[in-house]
Amino acid sequence: MIKKYIKASALALIFSAATISFAQEKTVPVFENGEAQKVEGFSNYKDYIRHDLWVETTFNTDGDDTLDRVHVSVTRPKQTDTEGLKLPIVYVTSPYFAGVAPDVPGIMWDVEHELGEPAKTERVHPEVTRLGERPIISNSHIASWVPRGYIVVHSSSPGTGLSQGSPTVGGPNEALAPKAVIDWLNGRAKGYTTPDGDEEVEAFWSTGKVGMTGTSYNGTLPLAAATTGVDGLEAIIPIAPNTSSYHYYRSNGLVRSPGGYLGEDIDVLYDFIHSGDESKRPYNNKTVRDTEMANGMDRETGDLNDFWNDRDYLNQMDGMKAALLMSHGFNDWNVMPEHSNRIYQKAKAMGLPTQLYYHQNGHGGPPPMTMMNRWFTHYLHGIDNGVENDPQVKIVRENDKPNNPTSYTAYPNPEAENVTLYLNKGGNEVGPLTTLRSKKQKTETLEDDFNISGKQHAQAEKSKHRLLYATKTLKQDVHISGESTITISLSSSKAAANLSVMLVSLPYTDDPEVITDNIITRGWADPQNYKSLTESEPLEKGTFYDMTFNLQPDDQIIKAGQQIGLIIFSSDKEFTIHPKPGTKLKVDLDKTSITLPVVGGLDVLKKALE
Incomplete structure (x- = not known):
């Protein structure tokens, strides 16, 4: 039975009916x-x-x-x-x-x-x-x-x-x-x-x-x-x-x-x-x-x-x-x-x-x-x-x-399991993002231009300023819960470069009838810190550097009819310093992947992509 009135602890000392009557007139929580x-x-x-x-x-x-x-x-x-x-x-x-x-x-x-x-x-x-x-x-x-x-x-x-x-x-x-x-x-x-x-x-x-x-x-x-x-x-x-x-x-x-x-x-x-x-x-x-x-x-x-x-x-x-x-x-x-x-x-x-x-x-x-x-x-x-x-x-x-x-019961969802997706050539248009690693994909190149926003990168059918890789269209909903992780191998034409990553739902549109949320998650990193966050060193032209970092945590259900897209670009118009356009980043596709925390794991994602 719900107690509608719980008196302050001092009321425990009340013994007489007269005192109780007086106490009830007091205002208490x-x-x-x-x-x-x-x-x-x-x-x-x-x-x-x-x-x-x-x-x-x-x-x-x-x-x-x-x-x-x-x-x-x-x-x-x-x-x-x-x-x-x-x-x-x-x-x-x-x-x-x-x-x-x-x-x-x-x-x-x-x-x-x-x-x-x-x-x-x-x-x-x-x-x-x-x-x-x-x-x-x-x-x-x-x-x-x-x-x-x-x-x-x-x-x-x-x-x-x-x-x-x-x-x-x-x-x-x-x-x-x-x-x-x-x-x-x-x-x-x-x-x-x-x-x-x-x-x-x-x-x-x-x-x-x-x-x-x-x-x-x-x-x-x-x-x-x-x-x-x-x-x-x-x-x-x-x-x-x-x-x-x-x-x-x-x-x-x-x-x-x-x-x-x-x-x-x-x-x-x-x-x-x-x-x-x-x-x-x-x-x-x-x-x-x-x-x-x-x-x-x-x-x-x-x-x-x-x-x-x-x-x-x-x-x-x-x-x-x-x-x-x-x-x-x-x-x-x-x-x-x-x-x-x-x-x-x-x-x-x-x-x-x-x-x-x-x-x-x-x-x-x-x-x-x-x-x-x-x-x-x-x-x-x-x-x-x-x-x-x-x-x-x-x-x-x-x-x-x-x-x-x-x-x-917890975050991330306890049923989430890491699933790794691999990049396949074609990123200046839309390269396949698959659960199986393909051999000898080699490298693809993007050219930095801070004037182009992340949204524009996502909506461009073709661009030399970003690399875009996408899954097949989902036939079932996919629930992502936790932190996605990217492992990337890249080289830079200059000693320093911005690195920006977005995981998005495609098609990238503002129509809520089509998509609930364009951006799944995103992240940024300095390739000069490939060894440690406490130590950076200039990048040597033509040398590839490997780094792994987490994107922002998320918990999102990507609906059937959408694709999961990975965008790799350099300077982010809304977030990073704006160096002069033209820096070229070359990405080794054979050593680059994205790991997603999928509720239900690989089997669920495979069924959604079949």
């Missing part, structure tokens, strides 16, 4: 079907208590002689004052709350230059005009969670808004700042009424149980906080998080922009969010942007180094304890789906409570409210709703609604 319900007594936003404060951190990153304090705002039901009610916290932190830099010409890096050479023009550094007034940092998430019996807390990241310090875009202070706030919510750190005063503020209304969520950068920071292992952070829901600055701005040794932001790099993002104290900006710029970032980011080679490793949360997860529910889109070409998959895989291997929600759209997209509600209800309110036994993975199938995902 209500749960049905394992989810926190909206309660009328928590739903009048005019009654909410809103105030701000500054929490003292353990670091100093803006050049003065005091520890940085971060600006925090609190929104809580009045009953936390009038009835002594203590509640758990949904916490959101962000570098964006106080505004961002204008998108002026020149803020991005110039990409019109040869590989390995510096940009022809310097970037401009627009200043951020700070927005917002205290005590309200943000109104996000309040309408969703306060009526359900939570307190919502916001904070501005270091060096943004009214928070002290400097932005570092993945540096230690961006993890330690939310840790300090969680410590304050648990009575272990100090909060003050002003950024430089000594009048303290206590979180007397907090149970100490904290859950974090957010999207994109705001989804990165919950993971950052969780890697500190801070006590009290019970659960996080990162949505499309950037889990590695290297994976965001580089790809297998290649300088590669996030989709939609050609020329962006880590220092661009620093400028974009630097909305903190104007008097501290010169020191921050010199120390972080113009020294640490300038010396570490390396746009010439794109190699992996200590600067990038220090900004990869996968390397920092060993102390993580928080229950993890992640959400991502398979067609997110900004923060690509690998960012969540790599964290999910390690969290699962660590034995952490883990769930994953994937959809077929682009950047952003939270899990259904019922998933998030059950997650926070269990881990923050302590309600035994069995969420830990829910299906570990939910994926929105093609054309389904976001709130109607299909359940799976």
Whole structure:
């Protein structure tokens, strides 16, 4: 029988009928079907208590002689004052709350230059005009969670808004700042009424149980906080998080922009969010942007180094304890789906409570409210709703609604098996892509031209600027789940070259009646890094180099009537540096293949191709 009202734990001490009658008049969280319900007594936003404060951190990153304090705002039901009610916290932190830099010409890096050479023009550094007034940092998430019996807390990241310090875009202070706030919510750190005063503020209304969520950068920071292992952070829901600055701005040794932001790099993002104290900006710029970032980011080679490793949360997860529910889109070409998959895989291997929600759209997209509600209800309110036994993975199938995902036991689909496809000559038109290796296919050549988009490459019947190989038309649906892997052997006419790969459904058309999704997955790599991501070397003309790398993870059903196509080209108009057209890449077909994770394996694919 469903319990419509579950009282706070203090009610267990009620013994007399008169006391019970009095207690029932109090406003307390209500749960049905394992989810926190909206309660009328928590739903009048005019009654909410809103105030701000500054929490003292353990670091100093803006050049003065005091520890940085971060600006925090609190929104809580009045009953936390009038009835002594203590509640758990949904916490959101962000570098964006106080505004961002204008998108002026020149803020991005110039990409019109040869590989390995510096940009022809310097970037401009627009200043951020700070927005917002205290005590309200943000109104996000309040309408969703306060009526359900939570307190919502916001904070501005270091060096943004009214928070002290400097932005570092993945540096230690961006993890330690939310840790300090969680410590304050648990009575272990100090909060003050002003950024430089000594009048303290206590979180007397907090149970100490904290859950974090957010999207994109705001989804990165919950993971950052969780890697500190801070006590009290019970659960996080990162949505499309950037889990590695290297994976965001580089790809297998290649300088590669996030989709939609050609020329962006880590220092661009620093400028974009630097909305903190104007008097501290010169020191921050010199120390972080113009020294640490300038010396570490390396746009010439794109190699992996200590600067990038220090900004990869996968390397920092060993102390993580928080229950993890992640959400991502398979067609997110900004923060690509690998960012969540790599964290999910390690969290699962660590034995952490883990769930994953994937959809077929682009950047952003939270899990259904019922998933998030059950997650926070269990881990923050302590309600035994069995969420830990829910299906570990939910994926929105093609054309389904976001709130109607299909359940799976894991990702990739446990029934997926690697199937290798081989290239056959004819790629300047459309060469066959087959399950059997043919002998003596020799080499085929493409000529780089960044002016041609990936879509144009896919739609061209014939082109010297790409190689295209396709299966026969599918007679049955084929389900791909996981990471595809390409092994390629190539030579270059120049010492450096871009390498771009797309796996597509053909015919490539925008007609949804014909095809559900043109792009299955894609990837990029620097042939100079054929030995290692940490070491690149110039390519010798006429010498073939072998490399293997993964494409972005995907879970897609390719419908009968379509073909699976592999496109190999050089510069990607939307993502890579644009060297002068003309570089020739020669591909050895006999040593090149693509491996697909097919649900049901080779037998299923063969039947679909018969």
